[in-house]
Amino acid sequence: MNIPSIPLGDWIESGLTWLTSEYSSVTRAISRFTQTGIDVLNDSLMWLPEWALLGLIALLCWKQAGVRLAIGAVAGLALIWNLGLWNPMIETLTLVVFATLVAVVIALPVGIAAALSNRLYRLIMPILDFMQTMPAFVYLIPAIPFFGIGSVSAIFATVIFSMPPAIRFTTLGIRQVPVELIEAADAYGATRSQKLFKVQLPLSLPTVMAGINQTIMLALSMVVIAAMIGADGLGSEVWRAIQRLRPGDGFEAGIAVVILAMLLDRLTQSLRKTRRS
Amino acid sequence: MDETRPVKIQVRGLSKVFGKQPKKALELRDQGLKRPEILDKTGQTLGLSNISFDVYEGELLVIMGLSGSGKSTLIRCLNRLIDTTEGDIIIDGENIPTLSEKALLECRRRHFSMVFQNFALFPHRTVRHNAEFGLEIRGVDKAERHQIAQNALTQVGLDGWEDAYPNQLSGGMQQRVGLARALANDSTVLLMDEAFSALDPLIRKDMQQELLQLQSKMQKTTVFITHDLDEALNIGDRIVLLKDGEVVQIGTPEEILTQPADDYVRRFIEGVDRSRILTAESAMRPVRSTARESDGPRTALHRMRDHTIDSIYVTDRDRRLIGLLEAESASKAIDAKSETISDHLSQDFRKVSPEEPLHNLFAMFGDKSYPIAVIDEQQRLLGVVVKGAVLDELARAGEQQ
Numbered sequence: 001m002n003i004p005s006i007p008l009g010d011w012i013e014s015g016l017t018w019l020t021s022e023y024s025s026v027t028r029a030i031s032r033f034t035q036t037g038i039d040v041l042n043d044s045l046m047w048l049p050e051w052a053l054l055g056l057i058a059l060l061c062w063k064q065a066g067v068r069l070a071i072g073a074v075a076g077l078a079l080i081w082n083l084g085l086w087n088p089m090i091e092t093l094t095l096v097v098f099a100t101l102v103a104v105v106i107a108l109p110v111g112i113a114a115a116l117s118n119r120l121y122r123l124i125m126p127i128l129d130f131m132q133t134m135p136a137f138v139y140l141i142p143a144i145p146f147f148g149i150g151s152v153s154a155i156f157a158t159v160i161f162s163m164p165p166a167i168r169f170t171t172l173g174i175r176q177v178p179v180e181l182i183e184a185a186d187a188y189g190a191t192r193s194q195k196l197f198k199v200q201l202p203l204s205l206p207t208v209m210a211g212i213n214q215t216i217m218l219a220l221s222m223v224v225i226a227a228m229i230g231a232d233g234l235g236s237e238v239w240r241a242i243q244r245l246r247p248g249d250g251f252e253a254g255i256a257v258v259i260l261a262m263l264l265d266r267l268t269q270s271l272r273k274t275r276r277s
Numbered sequence: 278m279d280e281t282r283p284v285k286i287q288v289r290g291l292s293k294v295f296g297k298q299p300k301k302a303l304e305l306r307d308q309g310l311k312r313p314e315i316l317d318k319t320g321q322t323l324g325l326s327n328i329s330f331d332v333y334e335g336e337l338l339v340i341m342g343l344s345g346s347g348k349s350t351l352i353r354c355l356n357r358l359i360d361t362t363e364g365d366i367i368i369d370g371e372n373i374p375t376l377s378e379k380a381l382l383e384c385r386r387r388h389f390s391m392v393f394q395n396f397a398l399f400p401h402r403t404v405r406h407n408a409e410f411g412l413e414i415r416g417v418d419k420a421e422r423h424q425i426a427q428n429a430l431t432q433v434g435l436d437g438w439e440d441a442y443p444n445q446l447s448g449g450m451q452q453r454v455g456l457a458r459a460l461a462n463d464s465t466v467l468l469m470d471e472a473f474s475a476l477d478p479l480i481r482k483d484m485q486q487e488l489l490q491l492q493s494k495m496q497k498t499t500v501f502i503t504h505d506l507d508e509a510l511n512i513g514d515r516i517v518l519l520k521d522g523e524v525v526q527i528g529t530p531e532e533i534l535t536q537p538a539d540d541y542v543r544r545f546i547e548g549v550d551r552s553r554i555l556t557a558e559s560a561m562r563p564v565r566s567t568a569r570e571s572d573g574p575r576t577a578l579h580r581m582r583d584h585t586i587d588s589i590y591v592t593d594r595d596r597r598l599i600g601l602l603e604a605e606s607a608s609k610a611i612d613a614k615s616e617t618i619s620d621h622l623s624q625d626f627r628k629v630s631p632e633e634p635l636h637n638l639f640a641m642f643g644d645k646s647y648p649i650a651v652i653d654e655q656q657r658l659l660g661v662v663v664k665g666a667v668l669d670e671l672a673r674a675g676e677q678q
Contacts, residue, residue, distance in 0.1 A: 183353075184393060189382045190382075203399075
C-alpha cells in the first residue's frame with residue numbers, strides 16, 4: 001500500500017510565499033514603523049545615564065510595591081551594570097515592553113469580544129491553543145520573509161507566542177463577573193457599553209492584569225530564541241556564549257534575564273494587588 | 278381591599294416557559310396539563326402560568342412562595358431581566374414585554390429600582406458610588422447625584438460610611454447600601470428580591486421594621502419577594518401566594534390567615550394557626566411608660582416624648598387602668614390650663630385578659646395604632662401587646678413546628 005502523504009508543508013509554504021509577495025508593501029511598512037518605535041524607545045532608555053534609570057526604576061518599585069522590591073531592584077540592576085550587560089539588558093527590556101504593548105493592544109479587544117460572544121469564543125479558543133502550543137521556533141521562519149532579520153521579526157514571533165494568556169485572562173475575567181452584578185447593572189437600565197466600562201471591565205481588571213503578567217513572562221522567555229534571528233539583547237549574549245562554549249558568559253547573561261524577569265513580575269503583580277477586588 | 282385605588286402595575290395572563298418550544302408547552306398547559314407532565318412530554322419548564330394581579334400605587338405587595346414557585350422569575354419578568362412568553366405587564370400605559378430595547382432601558386431607568394438577595398453591590402465602588410449607580414447610568418451630573426446619594430445613605434443610617442467599600446461592611450449594612458442605591462434612583466417602583474433573606478434573623482427583623490418606617494414615610498410602590506410567611510405577614514399590605522408557577526391566593530395578611538383559599542394555603546399557615554393556643558400573655562411586653570391620673574398634662578406629654586409614643590395609658594395609685602391619654606388631648610389640656618389629665622382620658626382602646634387567644638387580638642388592632650392593654654381581674658395593667666409582637670409570636674410558633 002502506498003498512501004501518498006498530504007503535502008501540508010507545501011501548501012503552507014506556497015500560502016506564505018503568496019502572502020509575502022502580495023503584501024510585501026504592507027509588511028515592509030509595518031516593519032519600518034515598528035523598527036522606528038523600537039529605536040526611539042531604545043535610544044531614549046540608553047540616553048539616560050545608568051544611575052538615573054536605575055534610580056527611576058527603584059522609585060517606581062518603591063511607589064508601587066514597597067521598599068523591599070526597590071532594594072532588590074537596585075541590587076539586581078547594579079549587578080547587571082557591573083557585569084557590563086547594561087545595554088543588552090535595555091535592548092531586551094525594549095523588546096519585551098514593545099511586544100507586550102502590541103500583544104495587549106490586540107488581546108484586550110479580542111478578549112472582550114470573545115467574552116461577550118459565544119460564537120467568537122468557540123472560534124478563538126482553538127486558535128489560542130494553536131498559538132501557544134506550536135513550538136515558538138516555528139514562528140521565526142515565516143517572520144523572516146515578512147519582516148527580515150532583526151528585532152521586528154523577533155517582536156512578531158514574540159507577540160504571537162505571548163498574546164494568548166492576555167486574551168484568555170481577559171475573556172475569563174469578564175465571564176467571571178457574577179451574574180447578579182450584571183443583573184444589577186441591567187436592572188438600573190445600563191446600556192451595553194455602560195455595563196462593560198462601569199462593571200465588567202473594572203471587575204475583571206485583576207484577572208486581566210494576571211494575563212498581562214503572563215504575557216510579559218512569555219515574552220521574556222522568547223528573548224533567547226529571538227536572538228537566533230538577530231534580535232539584540234541579553235538573548236544574543238547567551239547565544240554567543242553557546243556558540244563559543246563559554247558557560248561563564250552564558251550564566252552571566254542568564255542571571256541578568258532572571259533579574260529582569262523577577263523585577264517585571266513583581267512589579268506587574270503589585271499593580272494587580274493595588275486594585276481593590 | 279379597596280379596589281378603587283390607582284393601579285401602578287397591571288399583570289395579566291403572564292406566562293413564562295423555559296426552553297426552546299414555548300408554544301408547545303403552553304398548548305399542553307391549555308389542555309390542563311401541569312408542570313411535571315409538561316416537562317416530561319416536551320422538556321420545557323413551565324415557570325409561570327397565567328399570572329394576573331395588580332400592584333396598587335403606594336402599596337407594599339409581597340409575592341410569596343417556596344423555592345420553585347416561580348417568584349424570582351416573576352419579579353424578573355416585571356423589569357424584563359427575563360423575557361416573558363405571553364401576557365401583559367402594564368406600567369403607566371406601557372406594556373413591558375413589547376417594548377423595544379431602547380424603550381426598555383428608559384422604562385427600567387424611570388420605573389424600577391431593584392434590591393437583591395445577595396446585595397449585588399459593586400465591590401470596586403465605594404458605598405457612595407454604589408448608591409450613585411442608577412443616577413450615574415441616567416447621566417445625572419456629579420454634584421447632584423452626590424447630594425441625592427448622600428440623602429439616601431442618611432435615610433438608611435449609613436452616614437459616615439460613604440467612602441468605605443462594600444467588603445468592609447456587615448451583611449446588614451451592605452443591604453442598606455443596596456436599599457440606598459434603590460432609593461437614590463427615585464424610581465416609581467421598588468423591586469425587592471428576597472432582600473432580607475441572606476441576613477441573620479435579628480438584623481432581618483430590624484430591616485423589616487425599617488422598611489415599614491420608610492414605607493410609611495414614602496409610600497413607594499414596592500414588590501417584595503420572600504419565601505418566609507412570617508416576613509410576608511409582617512410587612513405586606515397584600516400578599517400574592519404562588520405555588521408551582523400559579524397564583525394560589527391574593528389577599529391581605531388577615532385574609533390569608535383567616536380565609537385560606539385552599540388546602541395548600543391552609544397547610545402553609547398551619548404553623549401560624551398554632552397561635553390559636555397562644556395567648557396575649559405570650560406576646561405581652563412590659564409597659565414602657567404610664568401616667569398617673571394625678572399627673573399634669575405637661576408631665577404626661579413629656580413622658581410620651583421621652584418614649585416617642587403618641588399615647589399613654591393612665592393608671593391610678595393601685596396601677597388600675599383608667600384610661601388612655603393621647604398626645605393631642607394632652608396638648609388641649611395644656612391649652613385649657615387643666616391641673617390634671619383626668620378629664621381628658623379616652624376610653625377608646627382595647628383591653629384583654631392575659632388568657633385571650635392571640636388570634637383574636639389580630640382582628641382587634643384594626644386601624645388603631647395603640648397597643649392593646651393586658652389587664653388582670655383587678656383591672657391592673659400588666660403589659661401591652663403591639664401588632665408586631667403578635668406576628669412575632671405567630672412566626673415563632675410556626676418555626677417550632
